[in-house]
Amino acid sequence: MSLRLSLLALLALGACSDAPSADAPGGGETVARVGDARLTEGDVANALGDGPVGLDSVTAREQVIEQWVQRELLVQEARRQGLPDDPGVRRRLADAERATLEMAALAAFFDQAPPTPSEADLQAYYDRHSEALALREPYVRLRHLRLAAPTRATEARASLDRAIASPFPDSLFALVAREYADDPDGAIAFAREYVSEARLAALDETLGERVAGLSAGGQGTAIPIGPTVHLVQVIDRVPAGTVPPFRLVRDELAERLGIQMRRDAEARLIQRLRSEAQAAGRLDVP
Structure with a gap:
């Protein structure tokens, strides 16, 4: 579940239910109150629990609290004006409830028997x-190093060529990437995948053009682009119209x-x- 969905689920409490008591599951110390409605530490923790890794926890906590307060202020104002008795509002609330229950029923069903292909x-x-899987455009597999220190380009290229010529090129390439690349993990992962030449050109037009002219199985080629040097070796090419391997x-x-x-x-x-x-x-x- 994304943080956005967690926030929506938390903030919907103010519109659909009474506030949890401090000793109820998900309760704890109150961190915000609007009238009789209370937001607890447990509620905040639940909302933050599925947040993306690396998100600033202080900022995220502030967002949870502030958005809950804003939502609760509006919910209580709607109740003060008697809007829950408005026919249009009742109809939308009923539709929202039915849609939520529909999704909940499907989620419960798939939780019991996830449709996972073997x-x-x-x-x-x-x-x-x-036959329908035949590639509509050419694909290429690369060993690609973007150098954090372009002054080491000659040294890095020699190391790359030694890795290519060895009986274990992929393993040695990983070592070369960790020594020279500015994104070693990205370079290692990229070398395992095939990428369309069109996508490569979209990432960098100059790099795409130069790679298009390289033969598969050759040595490393240094491609300067601005202040950066790219070392590239084409491992394999798959032409358009080819049925890709499984x-x-x-x-x-x-x-x-x-x-x-x-x-x-x-x-x-x-x-x-x-x-x-x-x-x-x-x-x-x-």
Whole structure:
């Protein structure tokens, strides 16, 4: 769950329920109060628990408290004006409740049986749809070092060439990246993946143009771009029209097949609920 969703869930408390007591789960010391509504340390901790790593905790805490106060002030003003009795407001509240319950029912269903494709499922899907998976543009796999210290470019290039010529180029490249690259982890991860030439050109036009002219399997090439030096070696090329190997598209297939399985499972759930409602005499559809 994102921090935004956590905040929305927390702030919705003011609109939908009474404030929790200090000794209730999620309670604790009160950190903010608007009338009889209270925001506790437990509420704040729950809202921050799923926040992104690296987020300033002090700033995030202040955001939680301030947004809760703002929301509660408006909620209480709406109640003071009698807006919960307005027909339009009641209708929107009912619609929101139904939508929330619908999502909760689906979430509970998928929690019990997550629609996760197996490796056999993915391989079978790949085999059935391999022709449709043909690449529409050329892809390339690179060893790429962006140098934090361009003055070491000659030394770094020699080290890269030794790694390429060794029996264990990937392992030695990781050592070279940690010695010279300004983003070692990024360089190591990038070298494991295939990237479309169009995406590479979008990242840096000059780099894309130079890489397009390099042959696969050659030595490292130094490409100066502004104050930065890029050391590049093309490991492999996959031309447009090629059916990519399974490993290249596995993650994409897992996402695609997972969505399809989720839709199929949801349809089966709806059909089961429909049959049960009909059998119990609770469903009447013209």
